[in-house]
Amino acid sequence: MLARLQSLPRDSRDTLFLLAVIAWVLLPQVSHLPWWCSALAAAMLLFRGKLAFGNQPLPNKWWLLVLLAVAVGATLLTHKTLLGRDAGVTLIVILLALKTLELRARRDAFVVFFLGFFTMLTNFFYSQSLLTAFSMLLGLLGLLTALVNAHMPVGKPPLLQAAKTAGWMALLGAPVMVVLFLLFPRLAPLWGTPSDAMTGRSGLSATMQVGTIASLALDDSIAMRIAFEGRLPPQRELYFRGPVLSSFDGREWRSSSSSLFPARFKLADKLKVEGPPVSYQVTLEPTSRPWLFVMEAAGESPVLPGYQTRMSSELQWLTDRPITDIVRYQVQSHPVFRHGPDKQEIGLQEFVELPPGFNPRTLALAAEIRRDPRYAQAGTQALVQVAMDKLRTGGYTYTLEPGVYGANTADEFWFDRKEGFCEHIASAFVVLMRAMDVPARIVTGYQGGELNSVDGFWVLRQSDAHAWTEVWQAGVGWVRVDPTSAVSPGRTGAFQRLTAPQGVVGQALGNLSPALSVQLRAAWEAVNNRWNQWVLNYTQGKQLDLLKKIGFESPSWEDLSYVLIAIVVLVSAAGAAWAWWERVQHDPWLRLLGHARRQLSRAGLTSSAASTPRQLALQVLAQQGKQGQAIHDWLMQLEAQRYSTSAGPASGIDLARLKKQYACLRWPV
Incomplete structure (x- = not known):
């Protein structure tokens, strides 16, 4: 196979290399x-490779027009538009693949090269990770190699030579x-709009539908990294607050601040903090949501x-x-805080409302507890304790595969299935609390995390997304209650936690050496964190810093412009100095011969760049006779200085003396 490739014509070999680079990009x-776009692009690249390998003619232009029309129509059907990021990337990929069929x-x-450069940039619309950057760097070097190779039209130069030049x-x-990168003004991001589809995966959403997902796949991607200053708080206190859900229609929980379910009455949003604060820095991954996750509770605005x-009335x-x-x-x-009326x-009253016709057995359970003389006049704390004791001792389990629930999700959890993940537990708990006339709501966010031993950052993943509850207690306000901790203490403590399934390589490393697998993962995430901190998160503020x-x-933007202009001027001056130095370092003997050739051309002596000093000397003697004898002798000495083995400083023929004689000669006009 290798011998067959080496025997191919130059055009076929170069085409196959370019197709390989395009496939990599x-x-x-x-x-x-879309699946059809990937399949069509792959088919066209493979077909073009077959033509190049077999040295066969390219397809008719009408076939290309038909394929283009089909691709445009499919793009319109898939994306409902020809504009925008996704539709534009689909079209540019098809155009690049089609262009190879008329190469x-x-x-x-050259058109394919520059289409390839543009397509390479579109990868960053979806990911700016270190792995993507590294793979596109290889693609860039490949395209540059192909471009350099195209400027070597003679012979069959090895690709390694073009790769070195690139x-x-x-x-x-x-x-x-x-x-x-350091000084060009930071503009708004041109990419970085990740997908918002979290259905069937752990993570956060603006709403919470209970019981509609049969199983939950743990998403092990990183949600945020945290650098604590000073003492690390206990893991059980690491609750990072997100959307608060309080409106329930029997199946779906929504925020009361949503335009669909506006709050009828505004509650006092008092926040009182106590004790020393915990200072930390958060590096948050893109969410396409206007949410900042902070550890409960932050009274001052994040910088x-x-x-x-701004902070909502629900502390988000x-x-x-x-x-x-x-x-x-x-x-x-401040981990110690109080908020609410x-x-x-x-x-x-809105936090005790329940939709009519749902969860009759849970309502009956609440009525039964209230009829118990011990709890007839009990306060919030006692009623919460009853529900938590039931969760601890009632055989309830925490699982990611509870199956699909019916209409009465709280009833099924409390009496039938007795299993679910945090959203089932939190929802059933709040329904029971509200049925006992205790104001309650659901809080979503992230809880827990793990320490990266390589760079010292605390890491929270999408698998750490969590739902807990708050109940209102007279004289205190809203109090956090995490019912999941009663069912599975390891979910909220520093114990064994659910982990996402690993890939083939991860499983192999884990079986071979679990410690090595953990260390490699920590090292890779630490490198990615540095990439995020110093490259992707190089902001306008960092430029001014x-x-x-x-x-x-x-510093201001004017100062930034001045620095950039000064660097451009300095670089230009350095380039000019380099050019001057190169000119000075040019062969002084050839420069002196060039001066003489120009002097003689003014007298009508025709010569070329290949004319030797001896040829010029003979021409001068033939035209000028004895009047040109001095110039003849000087030219012969110039030749001797260069080529005679006996010439040199010892013989009196050195370049400096020839330069002085050149200035004294009487050149013909």
């Missing part, structure tokens, strides 16, 4: 493209790239440059626009 897009001349190759080009361009933040911190890029913010939280208010470090007291 398109490979990361497969998970984001006849160098001009066509590598040098990339290295020479790296300093320019670094300067532009997030470029965003406006929100931004003025969705988080579509990795952000980093500084927070101070101290006394009974009319607005609390860089100016402060180099001496600017109060």
